């Protein structure tokens with residue numbers, strides 16, 4: 533069973549990022565101390581571990597679905613390729629995205645499954661998927677999607693409270709019934725020959741949407757520590773999801789919630805000989821929501837006035853924002869180093885975003 537591969541342990545002599553461990557069960561029970569810790573994590577680093585999230589079994593099933601799907605022959609997978617127009621549902625073949633300012637092609641492939649297609653199945657909202665996806669909809673993908681939405685809503689409620697927004701504000705911008713760019717994404721990267729300059733798996737980026745819930749088994753994910761040039765590994769911890777804030781929550785809160793830069797490089801030490809699999813639920817606002825700081829909060833209004841250099845008023849809808857960022861990475865649209873510097877950006881600016889060179 534590929535899902536049961538025993539990997540070498542994450543090495544204990546590489547520097548790791550100090551993510552707080554947040555207990556979802558305590559958050560759900562309304563524990564104020566835990567809510568304060570979540571707030572600290574979401575505003576200072578923008579990344580944290582989440583334990584007791586209750587979605588482990590579904591996540592394991594998603595690994596089986598993802599491995600089976602990405603092991604299909606390439607010509608079968610290519611029938612479902614996302615294309616070059618900014619669509620983020622379906623299959624993304626290795627080599628279709630650039631990873632640096634030279635236009636180097638990536639070696640990362642993934643299958644992204646839309647929340648809308650999964651909740652509506654057997655009706656099709658956006659597109660169709662390989663049969664190996666449909667075989668898991670009822671037993672795995674739908675329960676996984678529902679649990680991810682539940683976790684999101686619980687965390688959103690804490691953010692509403694801390695931001696001084698009326699209860700239900702953030703949930704109201706992410707209604708499951710409305711169409712959105714929400715995806716479950718399963719990622720695979722083949723091990724690479726031991727060359728001195730191994731290729732970046734995912735170039736430095738901020739996530740495009742609101743919240744990301746990641747389930748990792750191998751290392752490779754690194755976060756750029758705020759205010760510095762150091763990249764630190766996020767050590768995978770069994771049973772813990774890695775959560776992070778994306779651009780749209782940063783925009784809604786005028787930067788109070790931190791959308792931190794991260795990247796994926798080959799897993800450290802002996803782990804790099806293995807195929808790397810990762811799974812994320814990427815939550816994005818409803819397609820039609822216009823991205824700008826939210827009204828009705830004194831705290832957000834103050835944050836806007838303290839950051840005049842930032843253009844939080846993007847004028848873009850959620851769908852336009854995500855689509856622009858997906859499209860900009862496709863090799864087809866690559867136009868050189870200057871292009872890379874400006875076109876791929878999200879809410880954070882840091883030289884690391886422009887100078888990544890595999």
Ligand SMILES: O=C(O)CCC(=O)C(=O)O
Nearest residue numbers: 719734739748753796810
């Ligand atoms: O594979 C991972 O560990 C992280 C993936 C990621 O950052 C992304 O897909 O946005």
Ligand SMILES: [Fe+2]
Nearest residue numbers: 737738739794
């Ligand atoms: Fe990411």
